[in-house]
Amino acid sequence: MSGVAYVNGAYLPLARAGVSIEDRGFQFADAVYEVWGVRDGRLMDEAGHFARLWRSLKELRIAAPMAQTSLRAVLLETKRRNRVRDGIIYLQISRGAAPRDHGFPNPPVSPSVIVTAKSLDQRKITARMERGVSVITAPDNRWGRCDIKTVGLLPNVLARQTAMEAGAYDCWFVGTGGYVTEGSASNAWIVDKSGALRTAPLSANILHGVTRAAFIALARAHQMRVVEESFTVADVKEAREAFLTSASNAALPVISIDGTPIGDGKPGDIAARLRAAYERAA
Ligand code: PDD
Numbered sequence: 001m002s003g004v005a006y007v008n009g010a011y012l013p014l015a016r017a018g019v020s021i022e023d024r025g026f027q028f029a030d031a032v033y034e035v036w037g038v039r040d041g042r043l044m045d046e047a048g049h050f051a052r053l054w055r056s057l058k059e060l061r062i063a064a065p066m067a068q069t070s071l072r073a074v075l076l077e078t079k080r081r082n083r084v085r086d087g088i089i090y091l092q093i094s095r096g097a098a099p100r101d102h103g104f105p106n107p108p109v110s111p112s113v114i115v116t117a118k119s120l121d122q123r124k125i126t127a128r129m130e131r132g133v134s135v136i137t138a139p140d141n142r143w144g145r146c147d148i149k150t151v152g153l154l155p156n157v158l159a160r161q162t163a164m165e166a167g168a169y170d171c172w173f174v175g176t177g178g179y180v181t182e183g184s185a186s187n188a189w190i191v192d193k194s195g196a197l198r199t200a201p202l203s204a205n206i207l208h209g210v211t212r213a214a215f216i217a218l219a220r221a222h223q224m225r226v227v228e229e230s231f232t233v234a235d236v237k238e239a240r241e242a243f244l245t246s247a248s249n250a251a252l253p254v255i256s257i258d259g260t261p262i263g264d265g266k267p268g269d270i271a272a273r274l275r276a277a278y279e280r281a282a
Contacts, residue, residue: 241268
Protein backbone atom coordinates (compact mmCIF):
# COMPACT_ATOMS: atom_id res chain seq x y z
CA MET A 1 0.00 0.00 0.00
CA SER A 2 1.44 3.37 -0.95
CA GLY A 3 0.89 6.49 1.07
CA VAL A 4 2.32 8.49 3.92
CA ALA A 5 1.52 8.27 7.62
CA TYR A 6 2.26 10.70 10.41
CA VAL A 7 3.70 8.84 13.42
CA ASN A 8 4.79 10.70 16.53
CA GLY A 9 6.31 13.70 14.80
CA ALA A 10 7.49 12.15 11.50
CA TYR A 11 5.91 11.62 8.09
CA LEU A 12 6.84 8.13 6.90
CA PRO A 13 6.00 5.85 3.98
CA LEU A 14 3.20 3.55 5.20
CA ALA A 15 5.41 0.48 4.71
CA ARG A 16 7.91 1.85 7.24
CA ALA A 17 5.43 3.50 9.63
CA GLY A 18 4.89 1.77 12.95
CA VAL A 19 4.63 2.06 16.71
CA SER A 20 6.21 -0.01 19.46
CA ILE A 21 4.78 -3.46 20.15
CA GLU A 22 4.40 -2.14 23.70
CA ASP A 23 2.03 0.56 22.50
CA ARG A 24 -1.05 0.39 24.69
CA GLY A 25 -3.30 0.86 21.67
CA PHE A 26 -1.94 -2.45 20.37
CA GLN A 27 -1.82 -4.22 23.76
CA PHE A 28 -5.07 -3.05 25.36
CA ALA A 29 -7.04 -1.01 22.79
CA ASP A 30 -6.13 1.82 25.20
CA ALA A 31 -6.60 4.43 22.48
CA VAL A 32 -9.14 6.70 20.85
CA TYR A 33 -9.65 7.61 17.21
CA GLU A 34 -11.45 10.04 14.94
CA VAL A 35 -12.39 10.01 11.28
CA TRP A 36 -12.95 13.20 9.28
CA GLY A 37 -14.66 13.03 5.91
CA VAL A 38 -12.88 15.05 3.19
CA ARG A 39 -14.91 16.55 0.32
CA ASP A 40 -13.37 18.71 -2.33
CA GLY A 41 -10.25 18.95 -0.18
CA ARG A 42 -12.10 20.28 2.86
CA LEU A 43 -12.64 18.62 6.23
CA MET A 44 -16.31 17.95 6.95
CA ASP A 45 -17.74 18.86 10.37
CA GLU A 46 -14.23 19.71 11.49
CA ALA A 47 -15.10 21.27 14.85
CA GLY A 48 -17.50 18.50 15.85
CA HIS A 49 -14.88 15.80 15.35
CA PHE A 50 -12.30 17.78 17.35
CA ALA A 51 -14.80 18.34 20.17
CA ARG A 52 -15.56 14.61 20.33
CA LEU A 53 -11.84 13.75 20.22
CA TRP A 54 -11.07 15.95 23.25
CA ARG A 55 -14.03 14.45 25.08
CA SER A 56 -12.95 10.86 24.33
CA LEU A 57 -9.42 11.62 25.56
CA LYS A 58 -10.75 13.25 28.72
CA GLU A 59 -13.06 10.33 29.48
CA LEU A 60 -10.09 7.92 29.24
CA ARG A 61 -7.71 10.33 31.02
CA ILE A 62 -5.27 10.30 28.10
CA ALA A 63 -3.30 13.56 27.90
CA ALA A 64 -3.88 15.76 24.84
CA PRO A 65 -0.70 15.27 22.77
CA MET A 66 -0.78 18.76 21.22
CA ALA A 67 -2.98 21.80 20.74
CA GLN A 68 -5.84 21.68 18.24
CA THR A 69 -4.11 24.10 15.87
CA SER A 70 -1.01 21.87 15.70
CA LEU A 71 -3.06 18.70 15.31
CA ARG A 72 -5.10 20.35 12.58
CA ALA A 73 -1.88 21.22 10.74
CA VAL A 74 -0.83 17.54 10.94
CA LEU A 75 -4.20 16.39 9.57
CA LEU A 76 -3.98 18.81 6.65
CA GLU A 77 -0.35 17.94 5.91
CA THR A 78 -1.14 14.20 5.94
CA LYS A 79 -4.07 14.86 3.60
CA ARG A 80 -1.81 16.91 1.31
CA ARG A 81 0.97 14.31 1.23
CA ASN A 82 -1.56 11.62 0.30
CA ARG A 83 -3.22 13.88 -2.30
CA VAL A 84 -6.70 13.31 -0.84
CA ARG A 85 -9.49 15.44 -2.31
CA ASP A 86 -12.40 13.13 -1.47
CA GLY A 87 -11.87 10.54 1.21
CA ILE A 88 -11.11 10.32 4.90
CA ILE A 89 -8.48 11.28 7.45
CA TYR A 90 -7.92 8.81 10.30
CA LEU A 91 -6.37 9.86 13.62
CA GLN A 92 -5.49 7.55 16.48
CA ILE A 93 -4.12 8.57 19.87
CA SER A 94 -3.08 5.92 22.38
CA ARG A 95 -1.95 6.31 25.99
CA GLY A 96 1.57 5.56 24.73
CA ALA A 97 4.10 2.75 24.88
CA ALA A 98 5.17 1.19 28.18
CA PRO A 99 5.99 -2.29 29.55
CA ARG A 100 2.74 -4.24 29.61
CA ASP A 101 0.83 -3.65 32.83
CA HIS A 102 -2.88 -2.96 33.01
CA GLY A 103 -2.66 0.17 35.20
CA PHE A 104 -1.67 3.46 33.62
CA PRO A 105 2.12 3.88 33.15
CA ASN A 106 3.65 5.67 36.13
CA PRO A 107 5.33 8.03 35.48
CA PRO A 108 3.08 8.77 32.49
CA VAL A 109 4.46 8.32 28.96
CA SER A 110 3.75 10.49 25.92
CA PRO A 111 0.64 9.52 23.96
CA SER A 112 1.26 7.98 20.53
CA VAL A 113 -0.27 9.89 17.63
CA ILE A 114 -0.80 8.43 14.19
CA VAL A 115 -2.57 10.00 11.22
CA THR A 116 -3.34 8.46 7.83
CA ALA A 117 -5.43 9.72 4.92
CA LYS A 118 -6.91 7.91 1.97
CA SER A 119 -9.03 8.68 -1.05
CA LEU A 120 -12.38 6.94 -1.40
CA ASP A 121 -13.74 5.97 -4.79
CA GLN A 122 -16.58 8.45 -5.23
CA ARG A 123 -18.09 6.49 -8.12
CA LYS A 124 -18.41 3.44 -5.89
CA ILE A 125 -19.93 5.54 -3.09
CA THR A 126 -22.43 7.15 -5.47
CA ALA A 127 -23.42 3.75 -6.89
CA ARG A 128 -23.98 2.45 -3.34
CA MET A 129 -26.09 5.52 -2.49
CA GLU A 130 -28.21 4.98 -5.58
CA ARG A 131 -28.69 1.27 -4.91
CA GLY A 132 -29.12 1.42 -1.14
CA VAL A 133 -27.83 -1.29 1.19
CA SER A 134 -29.16 -4.15 3.31
CA VAL A 135 -28.57 -4.60 7.02
CA ILE A 136 -28.98 -7.53 9.36
CA THR A 137 -29.39 -7.24 13.13
CA ALA A 138 -27.50 -8.76 16.07
CA PRO A 139 -27.63 -8.35 19.86
CA ASP A 140 -25.61 -5.36 21.06
CA ASN A 141 -22.86 -7.06 23.06
CA ARG A 142 -20.56 -4.04 23.38
CA TRP A 143 -19.31 -2.40 26.57
CA GLY A 144 -21.22 0.29 28.47
CA ARG A 145 -19.33 3.30 27.08
CA CYS A 146 -20.05 3.25 23.36
CA ASP A 147 -20.10 7.07 23.55
CA ILE A 148 -16.28 7.05 23.73
CA LYS A 149 -14.67 6.57 20.33
CA THR A 150 -12.12 3.92 21.34
CA VAL A 151 -10.32 1.51 19.05
CA GLY A 152 -11.84 -1.37 21.05
CA LEU A 153 -14.00 -2.39 18.09
CA LEU A 154 -14.00 -6.19 18.21
CA PRO A 155 -17.81 -6.58 18.53
CA ASN A 156 -18.18 -4.11 15.64
CA VAL A 157 -15.68 -6.06 13.55
CA LEU A 158 -17.45 -9.37 14.20
CA ALA A 159 -20.86 -7.84 13.49
CA ARG A 160 -19.66 -6.37 10.19
CA GLN A 161 -18.11 -9.70 9.17
CA THR A 162 -21.34 -11.55 10.00
CA ALA A 163 -23.24 -9.02 7.87
CA MET A 164 -20.85 -9.44 4.96
CA GLU A 165 -21.06 -13.22 5.14
CA ALA A 166 -24.85 -12.90 5.06
CA GLY A 167 -24.59 -10.80 1.89
CA ALA A 168 -25.53 -7.57 3.74
CA TYR A 169 -23.61 -4.31 4.01
CA ASP A 170 -23.84 -3.79 7.74
CA CYS A 171 -25.27 -4.94 11.03
CA TRP A 172 -27.53 -2.86 13.25
CA PHE A 173 -27.08 -3.62 16.93
CA VAL A 174 -30.19 -4.32 18.98
CA GLY A 175 -29.92 -3.44 22.67
CA THR A 176 -32.07 -3.59 25.79
CA GLY A 177 -35.82 -3.70 25.17
CA GLY A 178 -35.34 -4.65 21.53
CA TYR A 179 -34.29 -1.12 20.53
CA VAL A 180 -31.84 -0.52 17.70
CA THR A 181 -28.80 1.30 19.09
CA GLU A 182 -26.64 1.93 15.99
CA GLY A 183 -24.70 0.30 13.18
CA SER A 184 -21.23 -1.23 13.41
CA ALA A 185 -19.70 2.07 12.25
CA SER A 186 -22.65 4.42 11.80
CA ASN A 187 -25.78 5.83 13.42
CA ALA A 188 -29.16 4.35 12.47
CA TRP A 189 -32.19 6.35 11.31
CA ILE A 190 -35.71 5.77 10.08
CA VAL A 191 -38.45 7.91 8.66
CA ASP A 192 -41.24 6.38 10.74
CA LYS A 193 -44.77 5.68 9.57
CA SER A 194 -45.90 9.12 10.84
CA GLY A 195 -43.23 10.73 8.62
CA ALA A 196 -40.93 11.80 11.47
CA LEU A 197 -37.18 11.27 11.30
CA ARG A 198 -36.16 9.08 14.21
CA THR A 199 -32.76 8.21 15.62
CA ALA A 200 -31.74 6.89 19.05
CA PRO A 201 -31.23 9.55 21.76
CA LEU A 202 -27.72 10.35 22.99
CA SER A 203 -26.61 7.97 25.74
CA ALA A 204 -23.63 5.81 26.65
CA ASN A 205 -25.12 3.13 24.34
CA ILE A 206 -24.26 4.91 21.09
CA LEU A 207 -21.47 6.93 19.59
CA HIS A 208 -22.52 10.58 19.46
CA GLY A 209 -22.16 10.77 15.72
CA VAL A 210 -20.98 14.09 14.37
CA THR A 211 -22.80 13.42 11.09
CA ARG A 212 -25.91 12.50 13.14
CA ALA A 213 -25.79 15.92 14.83
CA ALA A 214 -25.28 17.69 11.49
CA PHE A 215 -28.27 15.88 9.96
CA ILE A 216 -30.52 16.67 12.92
CA ALA A 217 -29.68 20.37 12.57
CA LEU A 218 -30.15 20.28 8.78
CA ALA A 219 -33.46 18.42 8.99
CA ARG A 220 -34.80 20.94 11.51
CA ALA A 221 -33.57 23.83 9.35
CA HIS A 222 -35.62 22.26 6.51
CA GLN A 223 -38.72 22.11 8.75
CA MET A 224 -38.59 18.32 8.98
CA ARG A 225 -39.80 16.70 12.20
CA VAL A 226 -36.95 14.96 14.07
CA VAL A 227 -37.42 12.91 17.22
CA GLU A 228 -34.50 11.51 19.15
CA GLU A 229 -36.34 8.37 20.22
CA SER A 230 -35.32 4.75 19.97
CA PHE A 231 -37.05 2.39 17.55
CA THR A 232 -37.36 -1.38 17.33
CA VAL A 233 -36.68 -3.71 14.41
CA ALA A 234 -40.48 -3.92 13.96
CA ASP A 235 -40.56 -0.10 13.63
CA VAL A 236 -37.88 -0.32 10.93
CA LYS A 237 -39.93 -2.89 9.02
CA GLU A 238 -42.94 -0.50 9.12
CA ALA A 239 -40.87 2.61 8.33
CA ARG A 240 -41.21 4.67 5.15
CA GLU A 241 -37.45 4.68 4.76
CA ALA A 242 -34.22 4.06 6.65
CA PHE A 243 -30.64 5.21 6.37
CA LEU A 244 -27.37 5.33 8.25
CA THR A 245 -25.02 8.26 8.84
CA SER A 246 -21.25 8.41 9.26
CA ALA A 247 -18.30 10.58 8.31
CA SER A 248 -17.34 8.23 5.48
CA ASN A 249 -20.85 7.70 4.04
CA ALA A 250 -22.79 10.90 4.89
CA ALA A 251 -26.30 9.36 4.62
CA LEU A 252 -26.56 5.92 3.06
CA PRO A 253 -30.05 4.52 2.31
CA VAL A 254 -30.93 1.20 3.96
CA ILE A 255 -33.46 -0.71 1.85
CA SER A 256 -33.89 -3.94 3.81
CA ILE A 257 -33.43 -5.30 7.31
CA ASP A 258 -33.06 -9.00 8.07
CA GLY A 259 -34.33 -9.68 4.54
CA THR A 260 -37.51 -7.56 4.86
CA PRO A 261 -37.76 -4.62 2.42
CA ILE A 262 -38.17 -1.21 4.04
CA GLY A 263 -40.84 1.06 2.52
CA ASP A 264 -40.97 0.33 -1.20
CA GLY A 265 -37.56 -1.35 -1.00
CA LYS A 266 -35.86 1.56 -2.75
CA PRO A 267 -33.69 4.42 -1.40
CA GLY A 268 -35.95 7.08 0.13
CA ASP A 269 -36.42 10.74 -0.84
CA ILE A 270 -35.82 12.21 2.60
CA ALA A 271 -32.33 10.72 2.91
CA ALA A 272 -31.50 11.93 -0.61
CA ARG A 273 -32.78 15.45 0.13
CA LEU A 274 -30.86 15.66 3.38
CA ARG A 275 -27.70 14.33 1.79
CA ALA A 276 -27.90 16.92 -0.98
CA ALA A 277 -28.40 19.67 1.61
CA TYR A 278 -25.43 18.33 3.59
CA GLU A 279 -23.14 18.38 0.56
CA ARG A 280 -24.33 21.91 -0.31
CA ALA A 281 -23.76 23.15 3.25
CA ALA A 282 -20.23 21.73 3.17
N1 PDD B 1 -17.43 5.40 12.34
N2 PDD B 1 -21.39 4.80 15.44
C1 PDD B 1 -20.24 4.11 15.37
C2 PDD B 1 -20.09 2.85 16.17
C3 PDD B 1 -19.18 4.57 14.55
O1 PDD B 1 -18.04 3.89 14.49
C4 PDD B 1 -19.38 5.76 13.79
C5 PDD B 1 -18.29 6.30 12.90
C6 PDD B 1 -20.60 6.43 13.89
C7 PDD B 1 -20.88 7.69 13.13
O2 PDD B 1 -20.15 8.77 13.66
P1 PDD B 1 -19.71 10.00 12.74
O3 PDD B 1 -20.93 10.49 12.09
O4 PDD B 1 -19.16 10.97 13.71
O5 PDD B 1 -18.71 9.47 11.76
C8 PDD B 1 -21.58 5.92 14.74
C9 PDD B 1 -16.27 5.84 11.63
C10 PDD B 1 -16.58 6.55 10.36
C11 PDD B 1 -15.33 4.67 11.47
O6 PDD B 1 -15.24 3.89 12.41
O7 PDD B 1 -14.67 4.56 10.44
